[in-house]
Amino acid sequence: MKFLSAFFKKIQLFQSAPTQFTIFISLYVAFLFLGAYYFPTIITTILILPFIMISAYRWKIVGGIISSIWSVILMVFSSVTHHHTFLQDLIVSLSSYLVIGLLLVILYNYFESQDLKLKESKTLYRQLFEQVNDVILIVDNEGKIVNCNNVACNLIGYSCNQLLSKNIKEFIVPRPEQMNQLENMDPQSGEWSLRDTQGHEILFEVTITKLQNGLFLGTGRDITVKKQMEEALQSEWKRAQTYLELVQVIIVALDNQGRVALINRKGREILGFESEEIIGKNWFDYFIPKSIRDSTRLYFENIISGEIQSFEKHENYIVNKAGKEILIAWQNTFLYDNTGKIIGTLSAGEDITERKRTENQITEQINTLEVLYKLSNEFTKTLNLKERANEIVQTCVERFGVCLAWLAQVEPGGRVKIIAQYPLEHSYPQQIKIRWDETPEGQGPSGRAIRSGTYQIVEESTTDPSFTPWKVQAMQAGFVTSAAFPLISRGRTFGTLNLYSKTPGFFHPERLELFQTIAHHAASSLENARLFEETEQRLKHIQVLHTIDMAISGxxxxxxxxxxxxxxxxxxxxxxxxxxxxxxxxxxxxxxxxxxxxxxxxxxxxxxxxxxxxxxxxxxxxxxxxxxxxxxxxxxxxxxxxxxxxxxxxxxxxxxxxxxxxxxxxxxxxxxxxxxxxxxxxxxxxxxxxxxxxxxxELLYNLEKTNALLIETYDATIEGWAYALDLKDRETENHSKRVTELTLKIAREMGIEEKYLVHIRRGALLHDIGKMGIHDSILFKPGKLTEEEWKIMRMHPVYAYEMLSPIQYLHSAIDIPYCHHERWDGSGYPRGLKGEAIPLSARIFAVADNFDALTSKRPYRDAWPVKEALDYIRKQNGKMFDPRVVEVFFHLDEIKILHKEKPST
The missing domain is CATH 3.30.450.40 (GAF domain)
Structure with a gap:
């Protein structure tokens, strides 16, 4: 039973062995078991089987023959010892040999296959050993090199045989902290330096593994070049960091989540934070103004996703630690990983806040000049007060960004009447009551501007006490600030220009200067339009009075x-x-x-x-x-x-x-x-x-007297207009009166009947009525007029005709206002009449007007001496003037006296 137990244990032991070996052992155990009980010869044969096996494997056929002879000797000895017959032993032996032969074939095939596999494994191992690019060394516990690959030989500079006789300690250049490890042969993985046969140090990244047989396997990769590159890169990086810190632009790198990965000194200065307060923070959450945060973040996400292919230049505001918004102009590029995927952005930014402000100021000033120039041109195109007022308020809104503009005129009793507003649909002007007296409604910017003659500002409409009467309406309209600019002409404030904005601080000094200039131009233009309309109105009044007068007298x-x-x-x-x-x-x-x-x-x-x-x-x-x-x-x-x-x-x-x-x-x-x-x-x-x-x-009998009184009233009105025109131009004061008297004298000398002289008189008084349509900037220009200004100036006779022609009463007086600038030789204006085609009254007036003008001081020149003026009249005889009129002019007694007087010195 002990034997069976041992047998099964052997079977369990070799269950994992290859198939051929398992069969051999099984048969061997079986024969041993049978021989123990029946045939000693078999046992003897089986006992020598291992020797046969080893001989056959080791020495092949020769070993097999020697083993067979030795087995026959043992067999004979066994038969003699156990008293068997020779024939019986021979039969048993032959049978045993047949089995043993079979077992030997099986066993031989097994050993051959294992030997082949071993050779293949060694070949594969050596190929792998030599093919890797890393250094491979196997050393014992004393440091002696047991094996190596060609890479190790080539790097160190020895052949393989030479290297196998060396100790690894001969080549290692340890650092101080590695000395104990080397002495105790307890090296650890890491960076080690080896010295080659030329004395050069080579840096390796080494991995050390302790083998079961007490050997050490070391694999190492030459990282000398890599280390040199890393050091070079580190040096370059330090240099780049120095450059980044020195440059006067912001350098910022963001990862694909928008987090700050890098920012230089300039960026930190502008933002007002330390580096650790910035790095890792989301750029858009912390450093972009809330008003543009979402749109800027979306723009960045589209860049990272690849939807936006190019974003080299970009401008946006950032916000610093103090909450101030700063405009930055960015130059941008993408950051990629090794696969070409976008992993972030690198941007260089310049603070252009001040530059942009200056550019905006310059642009605004240019726009202002353009607008003022256009306004001046527009103002000369119409003399309609309402149209001009509408143009002014519309320009303030559309060109200069105010939310509401309205223009009002001063009325008696402290009242203020709004005559124009823009936008037209805005309800605010209708909701408020404005005055210019000392009442609460007169304490606002409009009333103060009218009383003081200077512009008034309300910085905060909700808190300014003077704005209390209109506070609710202003809040409903969203107005934050407002300003009122007085409209002044000849020292008299006749209106106000009021502007409103929803932007705090809108009325800064530059804008105030601009609007003050606009108000000045507007005042001049509106006053001219008002005077023109007033003149027209008075003419209409005269026409109405004349109509009533005709109805009465007719x-x-x-x-x-x-x-x-x-x-x-x-x-x-x-x-x-x-x-x-x-x-x-x-x-x-x-x-x-x-x-x-x-x-x-x-x-x-x-x-x-x-x-x-x-x-x-x-x-x-x-x-x-x-x-x-x-x-x-x-x-x-x-x-x-x-x-x-x-x-x-x-x-x-x-x-x-x-x-x-x-x-x-x-x-x-x-x-x-x-x-x-x-x-x-x-x-x-x-x-x-x-x-x-x-x-x-009741007074029909006195009708003629009444008519004469009316005519006198009309003429007084005409004289009043003439006086008003003279007042407008102080340099030509009393010009109309003097030239009228001289014209009548020449007309009487020429034999014109008295009934026509009344019309000549009216025409002479109204000769410059058309200048009411000329802008003051042209009319009172001290220097020489431009060609464009001359074109406008030459329109005043036409304006006079357009003003007077609708008035039947003044039809006979139109010739002088309409034709007094025509010349005898046809070179005059506005129609270029020549010779006697020019009405006689206009030809007479031309001589009188030029003489008075030459001898009167004007803004652009001093008065001429009388003799020079008379010489000029004589030289222009037949050119500018009718020769017959000139002749009569020089026959006037007062002209004769003046002509005989010596010129003043």
Whole structure:
């Protein structure tokens, strides 16, 4: 049983052996078991089997023969010993040899296959050993080199055989910390230096493995060049870091998540942070203004994703530690990994905040000059006050970035009337009440600007106490700051330009200077337009008065003239209705006479005692009564007339002449209408004409005298215009009066009838009326005019014609204002008339005008001596002037006297 147990143990032991070896052992054990019990010969044969095996493997066939002879000897010895017959032993032996032969074949094949595999394994191992590019050394525990590859031989400079006789300690150049490891042969992986046969040190990155047989396997890679490159790179990196720290631009590198990987000294200075406060932080979360953070981050993400292929130049704001926004101009490039994938960005940035501000200032100044130039040109194209005002406010909004602009004119009683605004749809101007007196509504920027004559600023509309009356409306509109600029002409403030912005600090000094310049130009332009419109209005007033006058003088029916007067009143004063109440001195009552513009006949029943109602009070007090809101006077508003007609405001004008009351002129409006001073003056003039119409009934016999008085009034008005023109140009003061007198003298000498002289006189007084349409910058230019300015200046006769031609009363006086710059030789303007094609009155005036102009001081020259002026007139005889007129001019007594006088020195 012990034997069986041992047998099975052997079987278990070799279960993992190759197949051939397992079969051999199994059969060997079986024969041993059988021989032990039956045949000693078999046992003897089996016992010598290992020797046969070893001999056969070691010495092949020869060993097999020797082993066989030795086995026969043992067999014979065994048979003799155990008393078997020779034949029995022979049979058993032969049988055993057959089995043993089979076992030997199996065993031989096994050994041959193992030997082949071993050779192949050694060959493969050596190939691998020699093929690797790293140094391979195997040493024993004393440091002696046991094996090596060709790479090791080549690097150290020995052949393989030479190297195998060496100790590794002969080549190692240890660092101090590696000395103990080398002495104790306990080296560790890391960087080691070897010295070759030439004495050169070679740096290796070594990995050391201790083998089971007490040997050490060392593999090493030559990193000398790599180390040199690393050192070179480190040196270059330090140099690059020095450059980065010295350059005066921001250098910043971001990874693909937007985190700061690198920033130089300049970047740290601008941001105001230390390096450790910046590195690793997300650039967009910490250093980009909140207003552009999302858009800038999206732009960066598109760059990293490859959607944006190029972003070499870019500008954006960054924010520093103090919260200040700084504009940076970037030069950018991509950062790639070894596979060509974008892993970040590298950017160089320059602080251009100040440069950009300067550029913007220059651009703004250029734009300002362009706008001012264009405005000046635009101002010369129209003399319409409303159009000019609209152009000014629209320009302030569209060109200069204000949110709202409005322009207002000063009115009596502290009132301020807005005449233009932009944008038109903005409701703010209609929501506020502005005055220029000392009331709370007059303490704002507009009122202060009008009273002081200087611009006024409200830096913060929500906190400025002076802006309290308009605080709520300003907050609703979003206005933060505002400014008011007075409009001043000839020392008189006649309006204000108000501007509003939603941007804090919008009205900085440069902008204030700009808007002040605009206000100055606007004031000049608006004043010219106002004077022009005022002149036009006065001319229209004269035409209206003349129309009424013609109705009075041309009709024998007094009521017709009164109706015409009321029609003109309603039309020219732009009111809704007007009525005439005649005064009956016997009954002391005011009775309805005629009216126009009424919807019901209620007015026709009017009959009032003196002192009753508004009309009776005006008659009693003999003063104009104005009721802006009739509804506030409940007693009178309850009357059927005001209720049915819907009248809101009312005027009652006493019709007086020579202290006598003729009646009351009533003016009605269905909307609030407050007339200015000029309107009221015109109303008085119309009322006077109504009085005249009424007086005609009583004073028909004195009609010619009345007409003469009217003509005198007209002429006085014309003289007033001429005087106004002279006042506008102080250098030519009284020019119109002098030249008119001289013109009339020449005309009388030439035999022109007196009935025509009145028209010559009016024309001479109005000769420069067209200059109202010329901009002051041209009209009063001290130097020589440009060609473009001359073109504008030469338009003033045309303007005069356009102004005067609609007025029938002045048709006969147009020749001088229209033609006084024509020349005898045809070289004049505006039509280039020649010779007698020029009206005679204009030819006469031309001589008188030039003589007075030459002998008067002008802005661009001193007055000529009289003799030089007379010589000039004589030289221009037949060129500029009519020879016949020149001849008469020199025959005037006063000219003869002047001609005989010696020139002053």
């Amino acid at each position: 009709s024998s029916e007094p009521m017709l003239a009164q109706k015409v007067a009321l029609e003109q009143i309603v039309q020219r004063l732009e009111v809704d209705a007007a009525s005439l109440l005649r005064y009956d001195p016997q009954q002391q009552t005011l009775v309805y006479a005629t009216g126009i513009g009424f919807r019901t006949p209620a007015i026709e029943k009017t009959s009032l005692k003196l002192g009753d109602a508004f009309a009776g009070q005006a008659a009693l007090e003999r003063q104009i009564i104005f009721i802006p809101k009739v509804s506030e006077h409940s007693i009178y508003y309850q009357t059927k007339l005001f209720q049915d007609e819907g009248f809101v405001s009312y005027y009652a004008v006493p019709l007086l002449a020579k202290g006598r009351l003729f009646g009351i002129l009533e003016i009605f409006n269905r909307t609030l209408r407050i007339g200015n001073e000029e309107w009221c003056d015109f109303l008085r003039s119309l009322a006077e004409n109504v009085v005249i119409a009424i007086e005609k009934e």
